[in-house]
Amino acid sequence: MEDDETIARAVRHRLTAEGFDVRAVGDGEAALAAYARSRPDVVVLDRLLPGLDGLEVCRRMQAARPVPVLMLTALAEETDLLVGLGVGADDYMTKPFSMRELVARVHALLRRVERASQLAGPDTVIRVGDVEIDVAERRVYTRGAEAQLTRTEFDLLCRMAERPGQVFERERLLSDIWGFSEAAATRTVDSHVRALRRKLGPGVVRTVHGVGYALVRP
Known part of the structure; x- marks a missing residue:
């Protein structure tokens, strides 16, 4: 189009x-x-x-x-x-x-x-602090209120939620979520993280300067 x-x-x-x-x-x-x-x-x-x-x-x-x-x-x-x-x-x-x-x-x-579709089990729910991720329904709640995430934002959040607290390099997230890894394209990751913070709150994703991002573990 x-x-x-x-x-x-x-x-x-x-x-x-x-x-x-x-x-x-x-x-x-x-x-x-x-x-x-x-x-x-x-x-x-x-x-x-x-x-x-x-x-x-x-x-x-x-x-x-x-x-x-x-x-x-x-x-x-x-x-x-x-x-x-x-x-x-x-x-x-x-x-x-x-x-x-x-x-x-x-x-x-x-x-x-x-x-x-392959990973979504019938009872798969991930909880990290105030964030609850229903993988099967592809729904995210923060403090009980549903957050409207795009497909990519949801996938990015799920990837980091697999290992709360672990720092994921931008290039790794780009490869895991977008399917390619180019240093010049890491701005894509940064923009989606900013969108997640706007929807879930500023304390959910931590920036490790010069490295990448981590989901904050309470």
Whole structure:
């Protein structure tokens, strides 16, 4: 879902070559219609679509039926990226971007969905301090109130909750959650941690400067 025909054509061609069945549209209303009709496994969504912008399209998609969303944006400001994560985007890439990296991130989103379905047992609940994670239902509660996390935020929290107190390097989290490890892309991890702190409170995830992050163990 991309309004720039050159970019849309390139993305469609590359994903098709990778074996994906691709549907491409150029505006927000058409994106929602195609989403309802095709029920895709993953969505690559431009932030600046004509008509309904990508943020509103993403919000409506997630309200109708949650789906992994990779958002493309020409806006590199962190505030804009956090807004995208807040409406349900799981990952983002700033233009210009590498087609090879785009394919890697799409595959990583799909692997996370598959892994989550395999790991979710009927009675799997993780509790760390005031945070309770229901893995099977993919729900998170803090002090009894449900926190609305995106798919990626949930996976990131679960990964750190496996070993509370352990410090996870940014590169390791990038590899475990996003499926690739590049030092230049660790800003992705930082943005998602900031989103977690905004939703769960500032004392849940600890920063170890120059290394990475750890879930605070009470």
